[in-house]
Amino acid sequence: MVETLTELTAPAFVRGELIADDLVGFGGRAGTASFLSPDPQRLLTAVPLRDPSRLRDLQTLPFEEIVTYLEALGHALELARNAHLQEALAFSEQFSDMTAPLVRASFEQLPALFASEAVRELADATVGIPYLEDWVPRTMADGRTARVRAFGARTVHVIAGNSPLIAGLSIIRNAITRSDAVIKTPSNDPLTALAIARTMGDLAPDHPITRHLSVAYWKGGDTSFEEHLYQPANVEKIVAWGGFASVTHVLRYVQPGLELISLDPKRSATVIGQEAFSSPETMADVALRTATDVGALNQLGCINARVVYVAAGTDPDGLERVNRLGEAIYDQLHRLPQRLSTRAKWFDPELKADIDGLRASPDFYRVFGGADGEGAVIVSQLAEPVEFHRRLSGRVANLVPIADPAEAAREMNAYTQTVGVYPEALKESLRDVLPLHGVQRLVSLGYAAHPSVALPQDAIEPVRRMVKWIVDESCDPDTTTPLWSEASNDTQAQKEER
Amino acid sequence: MSVVADTLQFGDAPAEYFGHSWYAMQHVPADELAWLQLSTLQRRFSELRDRIPTLQRMASESGIESIAEPNDVVPLLFQHSVYKSYPASLLLRNRFSELTRWLDRLTTLELSAVDVTDCDSIDSWLDRLESETELRVLHSSGTTGTMSFVPRSTREWDEMGKAFRCGLFQYSDPLGTGGRHDGEWFELIWPLWRSGRSAITRFPGMALPYLLGSESRLHALRPGRMSSDAAYLAGRVNVAAARGELDELEINPALRVRREEFEREQREMAESLPRFIDETVRELQGRRIWMLGTWNVLYNIAKAGLEHGLENVFASDSLVTTGGGAKGQVVPDDWEETVQRFIGVDHVQHCYVMSEITAINKMCEHGRYHFEPWIVPFVLDPEDGSPYPREGQHTGRCGVIDLVPSTYWGGLISGDEVTLSFEQCSCGRTTAHAARTIERYSDKQGGDDKITCVAAEEAHRAALEFLTGELA
Numbered sequence: 003m004v005e006t007l008t009e010l011t012a013p014a015f016v017r018g019e020l021i022a023d024d025l026v027g028f029g030g031r032a033g034t035a036s037f038l039s040p041d042p043q044r045l046l047t048a049v050p051l052r053d054p055s056r057l058r059d060l061q062t063l064p065f066e067e068i069v070t071y072l073e074a075l076g077h078a079l080e081l082a083r084n085a086h087l088q089e090a091l092a093f094s095e096q097f098s099d100m101t102a103p104l105v106r107a108s109f110e111q112l113p114a115l116f117a118s119e120a121v122r123e124l125a126d127a128t129v130g131i132p133y134l135e136d137w138v139p140r141t142m143a144d145g146r147t148a149r150v151r152a153f154g155a156r157t158v159h160v161i162a163g164n165s166p167l168i169a170g171l172s173i174i175r176n177a178i179t180r181s182d183a184v185i186k187t188p189s190n191d192p193l194t195a196l197a198i199a200r201t202m203g204d205l206a207p208d209h210p211i212t213r214h215l216s217v218a219y220w221k222g223g224d225t226s227f228e229e230h231l232y233q234p235a236n237v238e239k240i241v242a243w244g245g246f247a248s249v250t251h252v253l254r255y256v257q258p259g260l261e262l263i264s265l266d267p268k269r270s271a272t273v274i275g276q277e278a279f280s281s282p283e284t285m286a287d288v289a290l291r292t293a294t295d296v297g298a299l300n301q302l303g304c305i306n307a308r309v310v311y312v313a314a315g316t317d318p319d320g321l322e323r324v325n326r327l328g329e330a331i332y333d334q335l336h337r338l339p340q341r342l343s344t345r346a347k348w349f350d351p352e353l354k355a356d357i358d359g360l361r362a363s364p365d366f367y368r369v370f371g372g373a374d375g376e377g378a379v380i381v382s383q384l385a386e387p388v389e390f391h392r393r394l395s396g397r398v399a400n401l402v403p404i405a406d407p408a409e410a411a412r413e414m415n416a417y418t419q420t421v422g423v424y425p426e427a428l429k430e431s432l433r434d435v436l437p438l439h440g441v442q443r444l445v446s447l448g449y450a451a452h453p454s455v456a457l458p459q460d461a462i463e464p465v466r467r468m469v470k471w472i473v474d475e476s477c478d479p480d481t482t483t484p485l486w487s488e489a490s491n492d493t494q495a496q497k498e499e500r
Numbered sequence: 501m502s503v504v505a506d507t508l509q510f511g512d513a514p515a516e517y518f519g520h521s522w523y524a525m526q527h528v529p530a531d532e533l534a535w536l537q538l539s540t541l542q543r544r545f546s547e548l549r550d551r552i553p554t555l556q557r558m559a560s561e562s563g564i565e566s567i568a569e570p571n572d573v574v575p576l577l578f579q580h581s582v583y584k585s586y587p588a589s590l591l592l593r594n595r596f597s598e599l600t601r602w603l604d605r606l607t608t609l610e611l612s613a614v615d616v617t618d619c620d621s622i623d624s625w626l627d628r629l630e631s632e633t634e635l636r637v638l639h640s641s642g643t644t645g646t647m648s649f650v651p652r653s654t655r656e657w658d659e660m661g662k663a664f665r666c667g668l669f670q671y672s673d674p675l676g677t678g679g680r681h682d683g684e685w686f687e688l689i690w691p692l693w694r695s696g697r698s699a700i701t702r703f704p705g706m707a708l709p710y711l712l713g714s715e716s717r718l719h720a721l722r723p724g725r726m727s728s729d730a731a732y733l734a735g736r737v738n739v740a741a742a743r744g745e746l747d748e749l750e751i752n753p754a755l756r757v758r759r760e761e762f763e764r765e766q767r768e769m770a771e772s773l774p775r776f777i778d779e780t781v782r783e784l785q786g787r788r789i790w791m792l793g794t795w796n797v798l799y800n801i802a803k804a805g806l807e808h809g810l811e812n813v814f815a816s817d818s819l820v821t822t823g824g825g826a827k828g829q830v831v832p833d834d835w836e837e838t839v840q841r842f843i844g845v846d847h848v849q850h851c852y853v854m855s856e857i858t859a860i861n862k863m864c865e866h867g868r869y870h871f872e873p874w875i876v877p878f879v880l881d882p883e884d885g886s887p888y889p890r891e892g893q894h895t896g897r898c899g900v901i902d903l904v905p906s907t908y909w910g911g912l913i914s915g916d917e918v919t920l921s922f923e924q925c926s927c928g929r930t931t932a933h934a935a936r937t938i939e940r941y942s943d944k945q946g947g948d949d950k951i952t953c954v955a956a957e958e959a960h961r962a963a964l965e966f967l968t969g970e971l972a
Contacts, residue, residue: 351882351897352942355913359581362554363602366587374884384587389646 010037010093012192014218015199016048018207028189028219037097037192042220042227049216050236051156051182059210060154060180065125065135068177069118071211076116078201079170081109086197090166099164099190099302099347107341108166108299112198115170115455125178127456128465134178137474145481152469154181155238158231160222160252161195162244163188164302169195171455172241173202173215179469182214184237188244192219223251234259239468241265263467265460268304268419268442269392270295270450273410274312275428279323288424289327291448293334295422296399297343297377298451305420305451308394309387310401311410316385324403325368328381332370335377335397346396349375353398356390372398387413407432416440419460422450437461511540511903514874515662521676522666525873526929533930537876540903542567545576548909553605554582555909570876570901571887577878577899577911580856582606583648584640591647591732594752596625607651608907609633620754622647622728626697634907638699638855642732645739650699650856653907657702660858660904661710663872667862668711668790668819670849685713686790686819689780691772691797693765694718696726699855703792711790719780719789721772724764729755734963741962751967759968766964773804781805781813788815791843794824799835802842812844823851823860852934856912857902861934868925868933874903877932879920880913882941893921897941898934915940 013022025038051057081087087109094105114120125131129152132138137149159172169185173195176183185195195217202212220227231237232255241263242252249264256262272295278288295307312327314320335343357378360367365383372378377397380388385404394400404410407428414421418440423429424447433444442461443453453459479487509517518524528536545567549559555576559565562575586602589595596616604611614632619625622639629635636657640648669681688711693701704718712718729752740746755762791798798820805813820843832838836848852861852869859872871877878899879888888894898918902910919935 349883351885352915354885355579355915356581359579359583359585361558361585362578362582362605363585364557365598365602367585382587384589386587386589389584389588 012037012039014040014045015196016216018203018212039219045218046230049184057154065131069121072116072121073118076113078205079112086200090193090197093193097190101344101347103340103344112170124456128463146475146477149474151472153472154179155470156182157239158184158237160186160242160248163191166194173198175465177211184216187219222248263464269308269417270305270420271418272307272310272422273407274424275407276313277425289330290334292331294448295450297335297338297397300346301395301397307422307450309391310399311404312401313404313407315405316403320403321383324401325381328379328401329370332379345376349396353393411436411439414439414441420450422447507539510536515666520666520680522670523676526931528873528930530930533873551608552909574887577913579913580915583650584646594620603651606908609635638702639697641698642735645735647732651908656858656905657706661706665710685717686711687717688712689789689791690720691793693722693726694720697728701726721776722768724768730963734960737963737966762964762967769961777808785813788818790819792821795822795835798839802839805842814843816844818843818845820845820848822848823853854914857900858904864927866927867936870929870931870933873931876901877920891922895919915942917941
């Protein structure tokens with residue numbers, strides 16, 4: 003661990019302005035470090051956009067200007083020449099759940115996230131650029147002409163801190179939807195959103211996109227602050243990421259006029275068909291891919307694999323194959339590149355105790371590794387996951403032998419976000435069944451932790467929900483029968499009578 | 501008596517070794533205690549290492565052949581999760597032969613000959629083990645949806661009862677010079693079920709021969725047995741309800757024929773307070789009683805009593821014993837005073853209890869929990885599990901080795917955070933002592949799936965309602 007730096011001050015960024023006075027102390031996660039931020043009470047008047055007509059400046063921006071702005075921001079976010087990100091990286095040692103190589107690798111992905119092709123794809127695949135840009139006309143069957151446009155909204159983003167990319171993505175979504183964002187930073191990543199915002203302030207302090215972004219920290223659940231902020235007069239939408247607690251905090255404020263877009267806590271799983279054992283080379287490939295799904299970003303994400311169902315059968319031969327695969331996955335975990343996966347920063351001692359407990363039952367569990375927090379693979383010898391499978395973390399997988407891949411559906415529910423599948427053909431048979439149990443994404447094995455941000459997320463399209471879909475209808479009595487006319491009141495029978 | 505014989509008796513029969521004096525237990529000169537503990541630990545290890553398969557495996561994996569000093573045994577302490585390291589389906593699907601084989605790896609008793617193939621419930625399984633072996637398994641409350649099973653035998657229960665008796669004379673014979681106090685018995689007001697297999701419901705059975713002397717001195721507010729199946733189901737109902745999966749809960753079909761038993765349990769739960777007020781108080785008013793329970797149980801009884809206008813109900817030399825922590829509830833400031841006022845005593849004896857060990861460690865007048873001498877405590881680094889030096893004071897995870905057990909391994913790593921001192925306490929006792937605040941690491945971390953113990957009573961009621969409703 004590097005020497006503790008001087009205590010961190012995380013200023014608030016409010017519509018292009020940096021606020022760094024009236025500082026009060028806040029604890030980081032798990033009591034590791036603390037930081038100073040402005041007293042939230044003092045921000046209460048500045049943070050909300052009380053006058054909605056002030057979104058007008060965003061409304062008149064051409065979409066291409068938004069793309070150009072974000073592209074330029076992406077260039078400015080190159081780690082080597084961005085002092086704000088460098089500071090965030092230096093302090094991540096004290097705050098992040100990730101290790102430094104992973105934070106660095108995440109920061110290095112930021113420019114690509116803001117690149118013009120990526121932004122255009124995101125906008126077009128989620129909402130459709132024409133709807134973001136202007137009124138899109140459509141003639142309806144009853145003769146009226148409707149024009150539909152996606153409007154921005156005043157939104158609070160309660161973001162998660164397990165990946166710095168969430169801060170970047172939230173800022174992009176806010177810009178393309180022409181919305182006004184207040185980003186509530188998490189205590190395990192108080193700096194990434196702030197670093198991007200400060201870069202925006204350096205780059206274009208008066209640009210409407212910069213002026214419609216605020217980044218602040220307050221303790222989630224601080225009702226004295228939240229009760230005032232979360233009012234329909236201030237905020238129209240709340241995007242809440244992550245933990246059960248953060249989503250539950252926010253739920254109490256939801257009311258007519260204030261919508262919650264909840265990206266709930268999730269877990270992910272894996273289903274591997276018996277084809278994995280067709281040759282030693284195939285098994286090695288499957289082991290590497292599974293290790294990637296388990297180990298990427300140190301298993302901090304909801305997209306990471308945890309329980310891995312292996313359809314090798316539960317007879318002794320099948321078990322022997324699953325045990326071999328488990329050992330191979332454990333070996334591969336340690337060969338993953340540093341930028342993708344490292345030894346976890348903190349290995350949950352309660353989880354370690356549970357894993358060590360299983361060593362007493364070799365008839366039922368085979369445990370590879372896990373002796374000193376480096377990660378582990380637990381192979382169940384019966385067709386059921388370990389009792390603590392919801393708490394697997396720190397690069398720990400639980401392989402569960404099953405006879406038929408379809409049996410995996412039993413354990414899937416609305417908490418199951420991603421299912422990595424091998425081989426491809428198996429995905430085709432599972433994709434019509436698993437979603438009925440709650441599964442939201444199926445992906446080729448090895449790509450679980452490599453999602454495309456332009457696709458639906460958690461079985462919803464969050465960006466479509468972040469905009470307000472506004473309709474302008476033109477109706478001409480000559481083409482669309484008016485309600486006041488006799489004809490519209492009469493039933494068909496009455497007409498025929500006449 | 502030779503020194504070797506002495507040592508044997510220290511671990512095998514501590515009450516006799518100390519002449520039935522709790523004072524003596526707590527005042528062994530430090531050097532002598534260290535020697536007694538180490539030599540007994542060495543003996544237990546050499547006796548048990550090849551007879552308990554799980555210990556044997558751990559010893560060979562960690563390459564530990566012998567114990568030169570107490571900290572050497574730390575790699576061999578069992579995680580508390582060892583006692584629930586069986587797949588849940590074994591219990592859910594009545595696979596008791598496999599469960600017996602699993603349990604067999606944790607005890608020296610011969611379980612392989614016991615035929616449990618026709619057992620169709622936890623109760624029937626434990627009945628069978630009890631009728632054919634010396635095993636008297638204790639299980640956890642099951643509130644988290646899983647159940648731990650600790651293979652204690654009659655021998656350890658007996659020694660525990662005898663040793664526990666010594667401590668009950670702490671006020672009437674403070675220097676412990678009165679020997680065995682033959683013929684002196686206690687009237688136990690027992691707020692829970694008369695019997696059962698959970699650690700706590702085993703208590704009356706253990707206490708009866710050594711502390712009560714006769715069934716007539718056991719005043720159980722719930723006279724029947726607590727079903728282990730109902731307790732297990734209570735935890736599962738709780739967890740399923742929290743996850744919104746109650747509809748999917750499977751019930752063991754074998755329980756269907758036992759509806760009357762569960763209705764009786766349900767009735768006893770509802771009747772226990774009225775029974776106490778109407779019968780127990782009337783019978784024992786003004787007499788010396790002994791009452792034992794977690795704070796919330798004692799507090800609820802005292803409150804109900806005071807509401808009925810009852811105060812200072814029993815003799816002032818009555819005993820009140822409590823332990824078990826806050827149980828995830830906010831403890832009212834006046835709970836202890838309320839209990840004292842109702843019973844009519846001027847103090848409550850606090851204890852640090854851990855169901856896996858054979859000692860009930862009492863708090864001294866300086867607010868420190870003193871371990872009984874046959875418990876060797878360790879403070880472990882909460883992150884990597886390595887032991888802190890056995891001197892000074894440290895805060896960390898509590899590990900222990902209980903030197904009484906001879907049929908199972910007494911080494912255990914608990915889930916508790918303790919602040920433990922190895923220096924002599926200002927009260928004069930020579931045993932290691934822990935500060936008042938003891939927390940569970942799992943509570944400190946929070947966690948969405950957490951269900952607290954107090955919910956247990958509620959959960960048990962809910963489970964019985966669920967069961968009797970389902971079986972109607």
